[in-house]
Amino acid sequence: MxxxxxxxxxxxxxxxxxxxxxxxxxxxxxxxxxxxxxxxxxxxxxxxxxxxxxxxxxxxxxxxxxxxxxxxxxxxxxxxxxxxxxxxxxxxxxxxxxxxxxxxxxxxxxxxxxxxxxxxxxxxxxxxxxxxxxxxxxxxxxxxxxxxxxxxxxxxxxxxxxxxxxxxxxxxxxxxxxxxxxxxxxxxxxxxxxxxxxxxxxxxxxxxxxxxxxxxxxxxxxxxxxxxxxxxxxxxxxxxxxxxxxxxxxxxxxxxCAEADREAESTRLALLRDRLIDGIRKSVPGAELLGDPSDRLPGNAHLLFPGAVGESLQFLLDMAGIAASTGSACQAGVAEPSHVVMAMGRSERDARSVLRFSLGSSSADADVDAVIAAIGDAVARASGAHTAERS
Ligand SMILES: Cc1ncc(COP(=O)(O)O)c(C=O)c1O
The missing domain is CATH 3.40.640.10 (Type I PLP-dependent aspartate aminotransferase-like (Major domain))
Structure with missing residues (x-):
């Protein structure tokens, strides 16, 4: 799945x-x-x-x-x-x-x-x-x-x-x-x-x-x-x-359709997103939510995993059947640090250690559960990848 x-x-x-x-x-x-x-x-x-x-x-x-x-x-x-x-x-x-x-x-x-x-x-x-x-x-x-x-x-x-x-x-x-x-x-x-x-x-x-x-x-x-x-x-x-x-x-x-669904769907997605963020933080205590914690798009959870390489994390989650993104999809083929994260005053290293989860019409509890179950191991392995990359 x-x-x-x-x-x-x-x-x-x-x-x-x-x-x-x-x-x-x-x-x-x-x-x-x-x-x-x-x-x-x-x-x-x-x-x-x-x-x-x-x-x-x-x-x-x-x-x-x-x-x-x-x-x-x-x-x-x-x-x-x-x-x-x-x-x-x-x-x-x-x-x-x-x-x-x-x-x-x-x-x-x-x-x-x-x-x-x-x-x-x-x-x-x-x-x-x-x-x-x-x-x-x-x-x-x-x-x-x-x-x-x-x-x-x-x-x-x-x-x-x-x-x-x-x-x-x-x-x-x-x-x-x-x-x-x-x-x-x-x-x-x-x-x-x-x-x-x-x-x-x-x-x-x-x-x-x-x-x-x-x-x-x-x-x-x-x-x-x-x-x-x-x-x-x-x-x-x-x-x-x-x-x-x-x-x-x-x-x-x-x-x-988007306008007709907007309010109900935004509420539904925000609840799912908040559960996703809480679950990720419990699995990975060092994870940090970037962006405004409350005034943000309802389906967006953007997290910094200090020390982990975002691309490796994305790859490891993909192996577990989970699709997430290191930044905007248009940049996905290019291993660049996020210019958005750097504009927010973060280091280049931080800008390479982020992952965006974005929810939408098909999102359900099972998606959130899958990420929460997989993220701890993926972050541990992606942090290993960072060490290997440096040496
Ligand atoms: C904020 C923003 N502007 C522009 C674009 C480009 O839109 P399109 O993919 O329709 O060319 C995107 C796509 O990710 C976007 O997120």
């Missing part, structure tokens, strides 16, 4: 999303074609956009369907940068962002952008005072709503207010947060002037039970954003290319 505790990397396809995907996948017709078949396809697409907009708290025209978080983030950051107000040259970048943000900003920096880093505290939470100061006269700012590694939740309203006050366009990465926190684009944009404050928000499908390759970038009507992809005039010209009707339908349904 496999115990899957890596839902933050990707989670199960919801049956309702799969059904919507398969049904819409039968439709023949390009939504941009003017004949009847094309218009039938367009009706399904636009209905999905409307349903997604209700869930995301925005107007349908503000929903740009994408292939997921990485594309949404690239579109937002590169697009806002290309359309930046004259005289601005800086990007506000908190230190513990996802690599899709860090690497996009690094690419823009190679092209001349100046990066204004913003520290996070020991729990991985963005320093709001520093964020507000850095935002003054910046070209754009970006921030995570919730940290995908350590699970700490940032104050999205405060981030949006700071951007509004500075008159800077803000992009929020809501990939890890959506479905677990109440988030309305419209509410977060309250009182924001045209083109400033919260102007874009990224969401992905595969973290909420839609197929991989689906997602959206919410783009405020007033946002000044240059397109990344050129070609057709689809989606306000911001994302050229034939639209994925089946993906849009499945994504809209997954958004609805």
């Amino acid at each position: 496999r115990f899957y505790l890596d839902h933050a990397a990707t989670t199960l396809l919801r049956p309702q999303a799969r059904d919507a995907w398969l049904a819409a996948g039968q439709i023949i017709g390009n939504a941009s074609s003017t004949h009847g078949a094309g218009q039938d396809a367009r009706r399904v697409l636009e209905e999905s956009r409307e349903r997604a907009a209700v869930m995301l708290g925005c107007d349908p025209i503000e929903v740009v369907f994408t292939s997921g978080g990485t594309e949404s983030i690239n579109t937002a950051l590169q697009g806002l940068w290309a359309a930046r107000p004259s005289g601005t040259d800086s990007i506000v970048l908190p230190d513990a962002e996802h690599h899709s943000t860090m690497d996009t900003v690094a690419a823009l920096a190679r092209g001349g952008a100046r990066v204004r880093p913003v520290p996070v505290d020991g729990a991985g939470r963005i320093d709001m005072a520093a964020f507000a100061i850095a935002s003054e006269s910046a070209a754009l700012a970006t921030a995570l709503v919730a940290n995908n590694e350590v699970g700490t939740v940032n104050d999205a309203s405060a981030l949006a207010r700071a951007a509004t006050a500075a008159g800077v366009p803000l992009h929020l990465d809501a990939v890890a947060a959506w479905g677990y926190l109440p988030l309305s684009f419209r509410a977060l944009r309250a009182d924001a002037p045209a083109g400033a404050g919260l102007v874009a928000m990224s969401v992905t499908g595969h973290k909420i039970g839609a197929p991989v390759g689906t997602g959206a970038l919410v783009v405020a009507r007033s946002a000044r954003m240059t397109a990344l992809l050129h070609g057709g005039a689809q989606q306000r010209g911001l994302r050229a290319g034939t639209q994925d009707i089946a993906g849009a339908a499945a994504f809209a349904v997954a958004l609805e």
